[in-house]
Amino acid sequence: AARAVDAVKTYGEGDAAVHALAGVTVEFPTNRFTAIMGPSGSGKSTLMQCVAGLDRLSSGLAYIGDTELGGLNKTQLTLLRRDRLGFIFQQYNLIPTLTAQENILLPLTLAGEDPDRQWFDTIVSTVRLTDRLGNLPSQLSGGQQQRVAVARALVPRPDIIFADEPTGALDSQTGIEILSFMRRAVDEAGQTIVMVTHDPHAASYADNVLFLADGQIIDSMPDPTT
Amino acid sequence: AARAVDAVKTYGEGDAAVHALAGVTVEFPTNRFTAIMGPSGSGKSTLMQCVAGLDRLSSGLAYIGDTELGGLNKTQLTLLRRDRLGFIFQQYNLIPTLTAQENILLPLTLAGEDPDRQWFDTIVSTVRLTDRLGNLPSQLSGGQQQRVAVARALVPRPDIIFADEPTGALDSQTGIEILSFMRRAVDEAGQTIVMVTHDPHAASYADNVLFLADGQIIDSMPDPTT
Numbered sequence: 379a380a381r382a383v384d385a386v387k388t389y390g391e392g393d394a395a396v397h398a399l400a401g402v403t404v405e406f407p408t409n410r411f412t413a414i415m416g417p418s419g420s421g422k423s424t425l426m427q428c429v430a431g432l433d434r435l436s437s438g439l440a441y442i443g444d445t446e447l448g449g450l451n452k453t454q455l456t457l458l459r460r461d462r463l464g465f466i467f468q469q470y471n472l473i474p475t476l477t478a479q480e481n482i483l484l485p486l487t488l489a490g491e492d493p494d495r496q497w498f499d500t501i502v503s504t505v506r507l508t509d510r511l512g513n514l515p516s517q518l519s520g521g522q523q524q525r526v527a528v529a530r531a532l533v534p535r536p537d538i539i540f541a542d543e544p545t546g547a548l549d550s551q552t553g554i555e556i557l558s559f560m561r562r563a564v565d566e567a568g569q570t571i572v573m574v575t576h577d578p579h580a581a582s583y584a585d586n587v588l589f590l591a592d593g594q595i596i597d598s599m600p601d602p603t604t
Numbered sequence: 605a606a607r608a609v610d611a612v613k614t615y616g617e618g619d620a621a622v623h624a625l626a627g628v629t630v631e632f633p634t635n636r637f638t639a640i641m642g643p644s645g646s647g648k649s650t651l652m653q654c655v656a657g658l659d660r661l662s663s664g665l666a667y668i669g670d671t672e673l674g675g676l677n678k679t680q681l682t683l684l685r686r687d688r689l690g691f692i693f694q695q696y697n698l699i700p701t702l703t704a705q706e707n708i709l710l711p712l713t714l715a716g717e718d719p720d721r722q723w724f725d726t727i728v729s730t731v732r733l734t735d736r737l738g739n740l741p742s743q744l745s746g747g748q749q750q751r752v753a754v755a756r757a758l759v760p761r762p763d764i765i766f767a768d769e770p771t772g773a774l775d776s777q778t779g780i781e782i783l784s785f786m787r788r789a790v791d792e793a794g795q796t797i798v799m800v801t802h803d804p805h806a807a808s809y810a811d812n813v814l815f816l817a818d819g820q821i822i823d824s825m826p827d828p829t830t
């Protein structure tokens with residue numbers, strides 16, 4: 379579904395250079411749930427953002443399907459992301475002036491499409507926000523804001539969902555419900571999910587876990603159990 | 605060190621009212637490490653913010669030492685927080701235009717005080733930011749930003765540190781180092797810490813764990829072990 383070939387991302391120059399990605403070649407298979415773990419600062423968010431077309435590599439290639447992202451201009455990248463990808467950001471990135479419902483529906487609104495009403499209700503009840511849809515982000519707890527971000531990525535049923543620590547602010551029960559839902563979406567609804575997490579329990583829902591350190595893949599573990 | 609008596613915080617009115625705190629009476633003992641756990645939306649951040657003077661209760665009393673916060677005006681609250689409290693926010697709340705070092709030193713700068721140079725170096729090396737002090741928040745990973753927020757609260761050695769999920773974005777190794785440091789600060793440096801967490805492993809560093817649900821304390825567990 380997505381892959382990186384010799385991906386390099388460097389910030390700064392000379393002695394101050396930060397090698398966020400130091401040569402990453404990795405495949406995120408279609409209809410699979412892939413987890414990425416690694417120390418803080420090891421390049422997980424950078425890898426996700428470069429493969430999802432939110433950032434440019436310094437060198438190397440990033441693919442969504444057969445499309446090489448380096449060959450797209452900004453407008454083409456925006457359209458590809460809008461039509462094919464869902465993203466759960468580490469910092470949520472909710473629009474402060476829109477309600478929870480408006481934030482959740484924003485990708486479809488921008489694409490000019492109508493939501494599947496039943497699917498919307500299913501997801502809103504899974505993330506337990508049914509009675510908070512009219513609130514602004516500032517009126518929601520940290521975990522409630524994260525759940526809005528999760529719902530926003532799930533509702534359009536994109537080809538690939540990139541989730542950057544989607545359960546970090548949630549108590550274990552809520553986290554389990556969301557991870558189980560994502561597992562079912564892969565098993566029953568053809569979803570492809572790539573998830574960054576620090577939580578080994580969350581990683582246990584994946585089909586494969588990749589381990590990143592200092593901008594490189596150092597290990598992988600198929601069929602993880604906690 | 606701090607306490608709440610019949611604390612009530614209600615948002616909205618009538619059927620739409622949200623009872624964030626529904627009558628909380630709790631003590632956070634001096635020179636102890638108290639953890640607060642509970643489901644997403646149960647009132648943890650609200651309790652911390654009201655006891656730390658960052659928000660007003662709808663009814664009931666909040667104390668820092670013998671000072672009842674409802675009797676203070678905005679200026680007095682600001683000075684009390686500045687001089688006596690440290691806060692690690694769930695969303696970090698870093699100043700985007702200041703470097704990591706400037707963000708960490710901001711409370712002391714605002715108080716017109718000089719940092720203890722050795723203590724600063726100790727904390728910066730504990731949170732492993734020694735070579736990133738010159739970067740802006742936008743140039744740091746999610747976990748690195750959280751570590752800036754942690755360091756900022758620890759450097760002034762305030763009377764009480766209120767930490768809202770201080771290790772949520774960190775890999776387990778980094779989280780362990782920060783929690784061990786906080787434990788030592790309580791055991792060896794007279795620190796008082798109140799920490800909200802979703803992570804039972806983090807809570808195991810505390811002397812007592814309080815459980816919140818639907819705006820009320822429902823249980824407490826002294827000397828927790830994982």
Ligand SMILES: Nc1ncnc2c1ncn2[C@@H]1O[C@H](COP(=O)(O)OP(=O)(O)OP(=O)(O)O)[C@@H](O)[C@H]1O
Pocket residue numbers: 513516517518519520521522547548549615616622623624642643644645646647648649650651694
């Ligand atoms: N301005 C507001 N208007 C309406 N409801 C609010 C407002 N601020 C907070 N709330 C609600 O108060 C309740 C408690 O919020 P709080 O942030 O204390 O929860 P929490 O326990 O910290 O949750 P989390 O674990 O998700 O961070 C939540 O239901 C939240 O939506």
Ligand SMILES: Nc1ncnc2c1ncn2[C@@H]1O[C@H](COP(=O)(O)OP(=O)(O)OP(=O)(O)O)[C@@H](O)[C@H]1O
Pocket residue numbers: 389390396397398416417418419420421422423424425468739742743744745746747748773774775
């Ligand atoms: N604009 C930038 N300038 C300099 N360095 C940067 C910039 N953006 C990111 N970095 C650095 O790149 C490295 C990888 O960052 P990344 O956000 O991918 O880490 P991460 O694995 O997601 O960490 P975390 O678990 O803390 O979220 C980090 O050391 C980070 O500080």
Ligand SMILES: [Mg+2]
Pocket residue numbers: 422423424468542745746747
């Ligand atoms: Mg990250």
Ligand SMILES: [Mg+2]
Pocket residue numbers: 519520521648649650694768
């Ligand atoms: Mg909270």
